[in-house]
Amino acid sequence: MTNEQTIIRNRELERQVFERTQDLNKTLEELEQKNRELEIETALEKVRSSALAMKEPADMVNVCNVISDQLQLLGVKDIRNVQTAIINEQKVTYFNYQYFAAYKEGVIEETDFNKHPTVLAMVEEMKKSANSSFSGCMENIELNTFREWRKQNNQFPDPILDEVDSAHYYFYSIGLGIRINDLQTSAKRRARYIQTVSQCVYFSLPQIHRY
Numbered sequence: 001m002t003n004e005q006t007i008i009r010n011r012e013l014e015r016q017v018f019e020r021t022q023d024l025n026k027t028l029e030e031l032e033q034k035n036r037e038l039e040i041e042t043a044l045e046k047v048r049s050s051a052l053a054m055k056e057p058a059d060m061v062n063v064c065n066v067i068s069d070q071l072q073l074l075g076v077k078d079i080r081n082v083q084t085a086i087i088n089e090q091k092v093t094y095f096n097y098q099y100f101a102a103y104k105e106g107v108i109e110e111t112d113f114n115k116h117p118t119v120l121a122m123v124e125e126m127k128k129s130a131n132s133s134f135s136g137c138m139e140n141i142e143l144n145t146f147r148e149w150r151k152q153n154n155q156f157p158d159p160i161l162d163e164v165d166s167a168h169y170y171f172y173s174i175g176l177g178i179r180i181n182d183l184q185t186s187a188k189r190r191a192r193y194i195q196t197v198s199q200c201v202y203f204s205l206p207q208i209h210r211y
Helices: 003-052 057-073 117-126 140-152 159-163 187-208
Strands: 081-088 093-100 105-112 133-139 166-172
Touching (some): 003 057, 057 081, 133 140, 140 159
């Protein structure tokens, strides 16, 4: 075999190795994507199961706990809390069923929503549509006023919030006109809640991972 033939043969071998490596990398990427989808679906099934197991409104705290745990397993870090807020327009308040991951505490609070601009903006957005969403980031003066608002309303103490420079938030509507007992007595509302909570977990992942 001449030198020229050897060179041609070696180049052909290199080409074949490159193509096979590309195919292998593509296969590995596809397997990684499928594994990720399975992880997400497993997390969603646990969320759905916890929602189906609700027997009273206070059980929404446990659903929030499960969502928080599953988001952490999916790689979401620094979760402050997960909450379900049921708005009462007549009283200008909302019942807040929430789980604080850092303290491993479940909390239920009734909160005035018209005394902080960001909270009011969230409520107004949630009232627009059954498919509304509201997200953003509080920093500087906005974050400071939010801290003070929480303290003035005697909300659950959160010393970690006092130390951070920013707080990102993501809210999704679970439907219009929901009352506290609806999730217990209405099969339709319950199904909507389960569906929406699952969607919230799924669609919030890409947003949360941006930060």
